[in-house]
Amino acid sequence: xxxxxxxNGTLIHDESDCYVIAEVGHNHQGDLEKCMExxxxxxxxxxxxxxxxxxxxxxxxxxxxxxxSYDHENSFGKTYGEHREYLEFGRREYETLVEYAKEIKxxxxxxxxxxxxxxxxxxxxxxxxxxxxxxxxxxxLMKHVAKFGRPMIVSTGAxxxxxxxxxHDAMAPLNSxxxxxxxxxxxxxxxxxxxxxxxxxxxxxxxxxxxxLSAHDNGIAMATAAYVLGSRVVEKHFTLNRASxxxxxxxxxxxxxxxxxxxxxxxxxxALGTGEKRVYPSEExxxxxxxxxxxxxxxxxxxxxxxxxxxxxxxxxxxxxYPYEIDRVLGRxxxxxxxxxxxxxxSLLWS
Numbered sequence: 001x002x003x004x005x006x007x008n009g010t011l012i013h014d015e016s017d018c019y020v021i022a023e024v025g026h027n028h029q030g031d032l033e034k035c036m037e038x039x040x041x042x043x044x045x046x047x048x049x050x051x052x053x054x055x056x057x058x059x060x061x062x063x064x065x066x067x068x069s070y071d072h073e074n075s076f077g078k079t080y081g082e083h084r085e086y087l088e089f090g091r092r093e094y095e096t097l098v099e100y101a102k103e104i105k106x107x108x109x110x111x112x113x114x115x116x117x118x119x120x121x122x123x124x125x126x127x128x129x130x131x132x133x134x135x136x137x138x139x140x141l142m143k144h145v146a147k148f149g150r151p152m153i154v155s156t157g158a159x160x161x162x163x164x165x166x167x168h169d170a171m172a173p174l175n176s177x178x179x180x181x182x183x184x185x186x187x188x189x190x191x192x193x194x195x196x197x198x199x200x201x202x203x204x205x206x207x208x209x210x211x212x213l214s215a216h217d218n219g220i221a222m223a224t225a226a227y228v229l230g231s232r233v234v235e236k237h238f239t240l241n242r243a244s245x246x247x248x249x250x251x252x253x254x255x256x257x258x259x260x261x262x263x264x265x266x267x268x269x270x271a272l273g274t275g276e277k278r279v280y281p282s283e284e285x286x287x288x289x290x291x292x293x294x295x296x297x298x299x300x301x302x303x304x305x306x307x308x309x310x311x312x313x314x315x316x317x318x319x320x321x322y323p324y325e326i327d328r329v330l331g332r333x334x335x336x337x338x339x340x341x342x343x344x345x346x347s348l349l350w351s
Contacts, residue, residue, distance in 0.1 A: 005179050005210040007151050008107045008127035012210050012232050018265040022047040022238035026087040041255040046262035049107035056116035057084045074247050122148050133157030133185045139170045146174035155214045157185030179233050183214035188251035199229040218251050220261040224268045291317025296338040305333050319343040
C-alpha cells in the first residue's frame, strides 16, 4: 500500500526527508513586513513551508467571546475581537505573501478555521490546507475543505483515536491526500504528554496515510525521535524572537533553532541507513588501529607446531588471522622463522 503525499511538487513518503512546516501563526503581530522577514528566515533555515492561520473572526466567535475583555500583557486590543482583528491579515496581505513565497521558493498555506476562511484560501490557490486540532470533530468543515481536492494536514490534539477515525473516514471518500499529525494541545506541551508512540498507532491504523507531528514542545529533539518512528511531516511554531509579545513566542523556534531542526532531520534520514549491517570504507582505519590479530608470542623456528603459548592477540589488526580464527592456527607447523609480534598469516603455515 502506497503511503505518500504531494505538496506543491514535493513528494513525501517513508523514504523521503521530513517536510518541515514553520508555523508563523500570528507571531507576525499583524505586521506584513515582519511576516515577510519570517518567511525569508524560515526559507534560509531550510523549512519546506510557512503557515499562517486564517479566521473570519466575527462569524467564528460568539458575540460574547468577541466582545469579551482581553486587556493584558499579550493582548493587541481591549476585547478578544479587537485582539484577533489586529492580528488578522486580509486579502491584500495574503496576496502579497503568496507572491513573495513564490519569489523565494517556499510553500505557503494556512489553517482554515471556518468556512469563509476556507473559501478565501482556495480562491488564493493555496497548495494545501491545515485543519487545527480544535476542528478534529468539525466534520462539516473538514468535508468542505476535502472537496477542494488539495492536500490536507490535520492536527489531532485533544482527541481520541475514535475522533481521528471519524475525521479520517469523513474526509477520505472526498480526498485521499490526507496527512494526520500526532499533536498534544498544550502550549507548550509537557514531554510526558507528547505520546510519540501514537505515530506508530496512526501508521498501523491508517496504512496509506502519511503521518506527522505537530510539536508544541520546547526544543528540537522530539522531531527527530518522531522521524525515527515514521513521522514525515513536522510542524513547529516559529518566531524571530521568543521574548516577543504574544502567547506563542515562548515555545516557538527562533531561526537558529529551526535551522538546527532541519539539519538534524536531514541527518537522521541518512543515518537510519538501509538496515543492512556492513563495513564502510570510513571504518577501515579504525578496523586496523583498534582491531586485533594473532601474532607470534616469541621467536619461533621453522617446523615448530604452534601451541597456545606460542601465540598472542594484539593490535593493530589487518595482516594476520582474526582472533576468532584461533582454531585454524593452533596445531599448525610454521614454514618460516617468526619473530615476536610477527603477524601469523595463512601463507606462513603448512596445511
